[in-house]
Amino acid sequence: xxxxxxxxxxxxxxxxxxxxxxxxxxxxxxxxxxxxxxxxxxxxxxxxxxxxxxxxxxxxxxxxxxxxxxxxxxxxxxxxxxxxxxxxxxxxxxxxxxxxxxxxxxxxxxxxxxxxxxxxxxxxxxxxxxxxxxxxxxxxxxxxxxxxxxxxxxxxxxxxxxxxxxxxxxxxxxxx
Amino acid sequence: xxxxxxxxxxxxxxxxxxxxxxxxxxxxxxxxxxxxxxxxxxxxxxxxxxxxxxxxxxxxxxxxxxxxxxxxxxxxxxxxxxxxxxxxxxxxxxxxxxxxxxxxxxxxxxxxxxxxxxxxxxxxxxxxxxxxxxxxxxxxxxxxxxxxxxxxxxxxxxxxxxxxxxxxxxxxxxxxxxxxxxxxxxxxxxxxxxxxxxxxxxxxxxxxxxxxxxxxxxxxxxxxxxxxxxxxxxxxxxxxxxxxxxxxxxxxxxxxxxxxxxxxxxxxxxxxxxxxxxxxxxxxxxxxxxxxxxxxxxxxxxxxxxxxxxxxxxxxxxxxxxxxxxxxxxxxxxxxxxxxxxxxxxxxxxxxxxxxxxxxxxxxxxxxxxxxxxxxxxxxxxxxxxxxxxxxxxxxxxxxxxxxxxxxxxxxxxxxxxxxxxxxxxxxxxxxxxxxxxxxxxxxxxxxxxxxxxxxxxxxxxxxxxxxxxxxxxxxxxxxxxxxxxxxxxxxxxxxxxxxxxxxxxxxxxxxxxxxxxxxxxxxxxxxxxxxxxxxxxxxxxxxxxxxxxxxxxxxxxxxxxxxxxxxxxxxxxxxxxxxxx
Ligand SMILES: Cc1cc2nc3c(=O)[nH]c(=O)nc-3n(C[C@H](O)[C@H](O)[C@H](O)COP(=O)(O)O)c2cc1C
Ligand code: FES
Numbered sequence: 001x002x003x004x005x006x007x008x009x010x011x012x013x014x015x016x017x018x019x020x021x022x023x024x025x026x027x028x029x030x031x032x033x034x035x036x037x038x039x040x041x042x043x044x045x046x047x048x049x050x051x052x053x054x055x056x057x058x059x060x061x062x063x064x065x066x067x068x069x070x071x072x073x074x075x076x077x078x079x080x081x082x083x084x085x086x087x088x089x090x091x092x093x094x095x096x097x098x099x100x101x102x103x104x105x106x107x108x109x110x111x112x113x114x115x116x117x118x119x120x121x122x123x124x125x126x127x128x129x130x131x132x133x134x135x136x137x138x139x140x141x142x143x144x145x146x147x148x149x150x151x152x153x154x155x156x157x158x159x160x161x162x163x164x165x166x167x168x169x170x171x172x173x174x175x176x
Numbered sequence: 177x178x179x180x181x182x183x184x185x186x187x188x189x190x191x192x193x194x195x196x197x198x199x200x201x202x203x204x205x206x207x208x209x210x211x212x213x214x215x216x217x218x219x220x221x222x223x224x225x226x227x228x229x230x231x232x233x234x235x236x237x238x239x240x241x242x243x244x245x246x247x248x249x250x251x252x253x254x255x256x257x258x259x260x261x262x263x264x265x266x267x268x269x270x271x272x273x274x275x276x277x278x279x280x281x282x283x284x285x286x287x288x289x290x291x292x293x294x295x296x297x298x299x300x301x302x303x304x305x306x307x308x309x310x311x312x313x314x315x316x317x318x319x320x321x322x323x324x325x326x327x328x329x330x331x332x333x334x335x336x337x338x339x340x341x342x343x344x345x346x347x348x349x350x351x352x353x354x355x356x357x358x359x360x361x362x363x364x365x366x367x368x369x370x371x372x373x374x375x376x377x378x379x380x381x382x383x384x385x386x387x388x389x390x391x392x393x394x395x396x397x398x399x400x401x402x403x404x405x406x407x408x409x410x411x412x413x414x415x416x417x418x419x420x421x422x423x424x425x426x427x428x429x430x431x432x433x434x435x436x437x438x439x440x441x442x443x444x445x446x447x448x449x450x451x452x453x454x455x456x457x458x459x460x461x462x463x464x465x466x467x468x469x470x471x472x473x474x475x476x477x478x479x480x481x482x483x484x485x486x487x488x489x490x491x492x493x494x495x496x497x498x499x500x501x502x503x504x505x506x507x508x509x510x511x512x513x514x515x516x517x518x519x520x521x522x523x524x525x526x527x528x529x530x531x532x533x534x535x536x537x538x539x540x541x542x543x544x545x546x547x548x549x550x551x552x553x554x555x556x557x558x559x560x561x562x563x564x565x566x567x568x569x570x571x572x573x574x575x576x577x578x579x580x581x582x583x584x585x586x587x588x589x590x591x592x593x594x595x596x597x598x599x600x601x602x603x604x605x606x607x608x609x610x611x612x613x614x615x616x617x618x619x620x621x622x623x624x625x626x627x628x629x630x631x632x633x634x635x636x637x638x639x640x641x642x643x644x645x646x647x648x649x650x651x652x653x654x655x656x657x658x659x660x661x662x663x664x665x666x667x668x669x670x671x672x673x674x675x676x677x678x679x680x681x682x683x684x685x686x687x688x689x690x691x692x693x694x695x696x697x698x699x700x701x702x703x704x705x706x707x708x709x710x711x712x713x714x715x716x717x718x719x720x721x722x723x724x725x726x727x728x729x730x731x732x733x734x735x736x737x738x739x740x741x742x743x744x745x746x747x748x749x750x751x752x753x754x755x756x757x758x
Contacts, residue, residue: 037475039457040440044399078459078616080441081399097361098559098592099518101606110743135443135610136361137400139186140516140592141221141524150402152189 011063014056022060024049029064039065039075043082052083080134088123088130090168093147097136100143108144109133111158115165128172129165177210177254182226182285184217184371185403186364186525190224191243198244199227202251210251216372218285219276219526220269226285229254238265272523272542277504279512280328280365280488281528284372289407292414295375301420303491304382308426311494313343316387320490322498324510328365329355329446329483330561330588331663332509332576335490338480341470342388345478350390352381352432353474353481355451356397356404359443360559361610363590365514366484368526370397370404373488374411378434380487382420383494385432388480393434396451399441408436443560443614447662448481450616461616462662483588485514505531509575513586519555519593520547529574536570539593550595554678558587560607560614561667563674564600583674585667599696600679601686605633607671611664622665625656629672639699641687646676695757698742702758705746707732709754716746716755 015022028045032038042061047053053076062069076082094112096105109120112131116124123130139145142154146161153164181187181196196212203210218226223240227247230236237259239250246263253260278284287294295301307316321336342350354377358366369377381393397405412434415421423431437455444450445460452474454460473479489511493501502510509531515538518524522544529538535555539545546552554564563584565572572578579586594603612626629652632645653669660666676683685691692700705716705725710732717725717733724740727733735746747755 037455037457040454041437041457044438044440075457075459078442079439082440095361098556098590098606099362099524102519102592102594102598102603107744134400134441135359136363137185138358138364138367139189139221140362140364140518142186142189142224143518145189152185154186154189 007059008063011056011059015060018054018056020050020054020057020060022057025057025061029061033065039067039072040079043072043076047082052086055084086123088128089172090129090148092129092131092165093134093137094120094131095135095137095139095143095145095147096133097140097143099140100136100145103143105144107158108146108156108161111161112146112165115162128169177232178213178230179210179251179254180213180215180228180230180288182216182218182224182228183214184285184368185401186217186221187224187226188403190221192225194244195225195227195242195247199247199251202248208251208255210255213288214290215287216284216289217368217526218273219281219368219528220272220523221525222523223265223269226265231257238270239263240265240269268544269523272544275542276528277512277530278528279492279501280369280376280485280514281372281526282492283376284368284526287373289372289374290410292375292411292418295373296418299495300375300491301379301415301418303494304379304386304420305426306494307383307386308428308430313387313389316383316494317343319494319498320387323489323493323501324498324505325486325489325493325501326509326576327483328485328489328513328588330360330558330585332586335482335486338470338482339384339387341468342390342478342480345471347478348389349392349477350388351474351477351479352385352388352390352393353451353455353479354381354393354395354484354487355446355448355481356395356401356484357439357446357451358398358401358484358588359446359614360561360588360590362518362556362559362592363516363588365516365526365589367401367404369484369488369514370401371407374404374408375415376488376491377408377484378411378415378421380482380490381434382425382432383490384480384482384487386430388478390480391431391433393432394455394474395434395436396439396445396455397436398439405436405438412436442616443610444616444662444664447664450662451481452479459616461618462664464661485589506573506575506578508577509586513574513589515589515591517543517591517593519591520550520595520598521545521593522547531574533574534570535565535572535574538574538591539570543593546593546595550597553594553596553598554600555594556584556592556603556671557590558585558667558670559590559592560611561585561663561670562587562590563670564594564603564678565674566678583670583677585670597694597696599637599692599694600675600682601633601692602637602694602696604672604675605630605637608633608668611668615664615668619659619661619665621656621659622661622668625652625660626665626668628652629656629669633672636683636686637692637697637699639686639690639697641683643687645687646680646683650676701742702737703735703740703742703744703746704737704756704758705733705735706754706756709752711752711754713751715749715751719745719749721745 450460450462712730
């Protein structure tokens with residue numbers, strides 16, 4: 001490992017301050033830490049566990065995998081899948097691929113933004129919804145399409161998109 | 177009796193899980209003797225959810241647009257041995273299937289992709305057995321050469337040539353890689369194959385590996401395809417259990433293993449050198465070729481990369497002979513090609529047809545024509561790397577050379593159909609926005625060139641186009657094409673060049689007349705109310721989000737054009753066709 005004791009110490013303090021429990025990542029590091037070329041897989045697992053990739057965690061992964069922090073950040077910012085900010089409980093992935101564009105995905109975006117009161121890329125203040133544009137979910141024949149937490153909704157209209165979100169919100173309110 | 181529910185991503189999105197949950201509950205509650213099984217996408221996405229019933233005497237009936245309620249009715253009827261015709265697949269749609277020639281899609285929507293036995297029952301893994309036990313690697317490559325199979329990932333390079341190069345490359349460690357990154361937005365052929373017939377891809381890779389002398393395979397799948405990853409994992413596990421993957425396959429000294437690597441969302445990673453960088457855990461930046469991956473690829477070892485659909489054709493070719501494949505098509509394009517038909521099309525989905533059919537055959541004969549019978553304007557082929565084919569070239573043959581002559585490309589198979597309501601300048605802007613965002617930034621011509629082109633296109637669609645903009649776009653386009661490092665930049669200007677070539681008048685309308693005839697560019701349209709048609713129902717005024725419409729009940733309303741934000745709500749709410757857009 002190429003790290004010096006100082007940065008390991010600093011990293012441990014930063015992690016503690018941010019309240020990140022790194023033991024959760026240990027199984028991933030045990031499995032992939034020493035396997036060359038596994039950085040993306042490690043980051044994917046980390047995001048699966050923590051929901052996003054806090055900078056403190058990226059530094060920790062750099063130390064544990066013997067990479068420079070700049071390289072880890074470089075990889076994490078290159079790929080659209082990686083998020084450096086936390087996301088809402090429901091991640092709305094709105095397709096802006098060609099088929100969806102031709103069939104009016106822009107109007108769907110406007111409607112969702114109206115319903116949520118946030119812009120693309122933002123999270124609602126209650127922490128429930130994040131809206132992200134993506135390019136093609138592979139369900140083009142049902143365009144316009146969006147995916148919320150793994151479930152795909154097709155043949156959207158502005159009204160339908162709004163009501164799907166309103167339903168989720170109502171479900172949350174009931175749950176509380 | 178057996179009931180088969182179509183569960184590709186598209187079927188599931190249309191509600192297939194709800195249908196099968198409801199059916200299973202009904203079967204359980206009533207103690208019925210029906211097996212429920214799953215299959216992949218048959219390609220008729222506009223009819224999903226689709227359910228097949230196979231009676232004990234072997235007759236099959238297909239029901240379409242099934243939902244959680246009517247499935248019970250269908251079950252009752254089927255149990256009585258009667259077809260419930262009102263939900264049955266219409267005759268025209270059955271014909272639509274019959275017009276196709278399915279090779280890459282031969283098992284999609286037919287077998288259960290999660291049961292290896294069903295693939296084996298269709299002759300699965302017979303081709304690799306034949307290769308290993310009866311053919312030399314050279315003979316395998318020769319058979320692929322005879323077939324004329326060309327890469328289906330976009331570039332259309334002869335597959336045998338790549339295999340032969342990898343076989344001849346120095347070294348004992350060689351990699352067989354499958355490109356399942358499918359980045360073209362608006363295309364989903366590979367997703368359907370991976371979800372519907374994963375074993376066909378594994379078998380294609382096995383045959384390639386045997387021909388090249390490779391013992392390790394990797395499938396690079398885009399992260400947006402979670403179901404494909406699940407089904408591939410199941411397929412790999414089953415193939416290992418059966419001994420089709422592992423050591424000493426069919427008792428020979430050929431050994432091969434496959435693993436999956438999930439991509440992380442970057443279009444450029446579809447480019448083979450970028451894909452390799454990504455496999456190695458790096459930023460997915462392409463590099464100059466040569467050296468080609470066949471000599472220096474993954475971990476600097478000889479590697480062969482083929483597309484999903486390319487591999488899916490291979491086993492069929494080995495079993496049926498290269499000649500059977502090359503018997504279909506045109507002199508320079510052999511076999512069949514899968515297309516993803518979407519956009520303003522009535523019957524969107526997947527179609528597989530022999531090369532040499534016309535664009536018209538696909539759009540009108542199989543795709544049923546344009547939604548709401550509007551006028552067909554153009555079809556985009558090849559996604560962000562391709563171009564549009566205008567309506568008057570609809571008789572163009574589907575053939576690598578003929579398509580390239582139009583400025584479009586065969587591409588990976590995306591066909592996005594556009595009608596009179598699509599603005600071609602906006603489409604060009606859309607694609608440049610995509611490539612600009614996806615440019616990896618390594619070479620300046622692509623990084624800055626696409627940005628400048630996007631700025632000009634945005635200016636034009638915003639109504640601020642200037643004299644000379646079209647010429648500037650053309651010159652930038654040619655410069656980027658000739659100087660970009662990888663295929664992404666080299667092809668990024670194509671959508672702009674083809675729209676200028678065929679729809680120059682639209683660009684001129686935007687720039688000089690400040691008009692968008694398709695009414696898509698907000699800054700170039702105005703909304704007014706026809707006083708003769710307006711009944712004064714007040715609906716538009718109530719729907720206007722900015723209070724730009726005034727008027728009293730039963731009197732014609734007026735739009736304040738200064739306040740109007742051109743959202744179109746008045747247009748969609750008016751029941752009397754009184755809102756005029758110009
Ligand atoms: C920007 C870019 C994106 C690409 N995306 C894909 C892709 O998503 N899938 C694919 O199979 N090939 C893609 N390709 C083509 C590959 O580089 C490569 O030619 C192909 O995978 C080779 O397989 P084939 O010979 O079987 O077609 C892309 C090329 C470029 C330049
Ligand atoms: S373009 Fe939206 S799902 Fe493909």
